[in-house]
Amino acid sequence: MKEVLKDLNKAFENKVRLGIMSALVVNDHMDFNALKELLDVTDGNLASHLKSLEKVEFINVTKEFIERKPNTKYMATKQGKTAFVKHIKAIEQLLG
Amino acid sequence: MTKEKYIEDLRDIKSIMDRSSRFISLSGMSGVIAGVFALGAAYFAYQTVYEGQDYFSYRKAMIDDQTIITLLSIAVGTLLLSFSAGIYFTQQRAKKHNQKLWDSQARRLLINLLIPLIAGGTLCLILLFKGFVGLVAPLTLLFYGLALVNASKYTLSEIRSLGLLEIALGLIGCQLIGYGLILWAIGFGVLHIIYGIYMHVKYGS
Numbered sequence: 001m002k003e004v005l006k007d008l009n010k011a012f013e014n015k016v017r018l019g020i021m022s023a024l025v026v027n028d029h030m031d032f033n034a035l036k037e038l039l040d041v042t043d044g045n046l047a048s049h050l051k052s053l054e055k056v057e058f059i060n061v062t063k064e065f066i067e068r069k070p071n072t073k074y075m076a077t078k079q080g081k082t083a084f085v086k087h088i089k090a091i092e093q094l095l096g
Numbered sequence: 097m098t099k100e101k102y103i104e105d106l107r108d109i110k111s112i113m114d115r116s117s118r119f120i121s122l123s124g125m126s127g128v129i130a131g132v133f134a135l136g137a138a139y140f141a142y143q144t145v146y147e148g149q150d151y152f153s154y155r156k157a158m159i160d161d162q163t164i165i166t167l168l169s170i171a172v173g174t175l176l177l178s179f180s181a182g183i184y185f186t187q188q189r190a191k192k193h194n195q196k197l198w199d200s201q202a203r204r205l206l207i208n209l210l211i212p213l214i215a216g217g218t219l220c221l222i223l224l225f226k227g228f229v230g231l232v233a234p235l236t237l238l239f240y241g242l243a244l245v246n247a248s249k250y251t252l253s254e255i256r257s258l259g260l261l262e263i264a265l266g267l268i269g270c271q272l273i274g275y276g277l278i279l280w281a282i283g284f285g286v287l288h289i290i291y292g293i294y295m296h297v298k299y300g301s
Contacts, residue, residue: 015105015108018105018108018109019108019109022108022109022112022113022116023112023113023116026113026117027116027117027200030116034116038112038115038116039112088106088109091102091105091106092106094099095099095102095103095106
């Protein structure tokens with residue numbers, strides 16, 4: 001039981017962060033607005049959760065310009081994906 | 097930290113994964129309309145190929161250059177009509193559910209659909225002009241089926257089984273060349289109508 005709990009990741013306790021990771025695991029990359037629309041959250045809320053996932057290096061951020069407008073792309077890192085899969089496996093085990 | 101929270105989490109994860117990676121606006125109605133157009137096209141093609149022959153006696157498919165051009169026009173016309181109807185009904189559905197018609201999911205769906213479709217279409221044109229007319233109808237079914245299976249990863253999961261059925265019909269048609277047109281009518285007409293109605297009922301308009 002203790003083993004299982006260890007795999008549950010604090011970073012994914014929050015619904016928005018869990019949502020961001022779910023989307024980034026199945027998509028190579030997504031931009032800010034697509035994530036915002038998908039998760040139906042405010043700019044500030046999404047930005048702060050993205051920051052915290054970036055801080056633990058679960059996601060990567062690249063900024064580029066499309067027709068002179070800034071476009072921020074987010075993608076899951078390898079360790080982000082691993083942690084996410086572990087988290088889901090732990091949940092499944094808890095639920096039996 | 098309760099069980100319910102985790103069950104809800106898993107449900108959310110699945111829903112977000114589906115919504116962000118699959119094109120789900122696809123309208124069942126467009127399938128029904130495409131099926132009706134295909135049945136009409138099969139009827140016209142039948143008239144063209146077996147024109148002026150007694151219904152109950154031995155029939156021979158009459159194919160000359162003029163017939164090929166007529167058949168091609170029927171094919172292109174049906175394709176354009178079905179495609180426009182598909183876009184129209186899907187757009188209506190997307191609007192109603194506040195979804196975007198053209199996004200990265202739609203783009204991925206279309207690209208993966210078009211690769212086998214264009215390859216198959218090109219092959220059919222080549223065969224048509226080399227005189228292998230009988231293989232064209234079953235091969236369009238076969239390649240359409242492959243295209244659907246390939247694209248099904250990016251849209252509603254029912255598309256996969258529709259694709260498998262089209263592949264089966266296409267292979268049967270390659271063996272039983274004489275039934276090519278009737279199998280084509282079943283694959284593009286009847287199956288589209290059945291799947292369209294099923295998806296319309298399951299996912300709503």
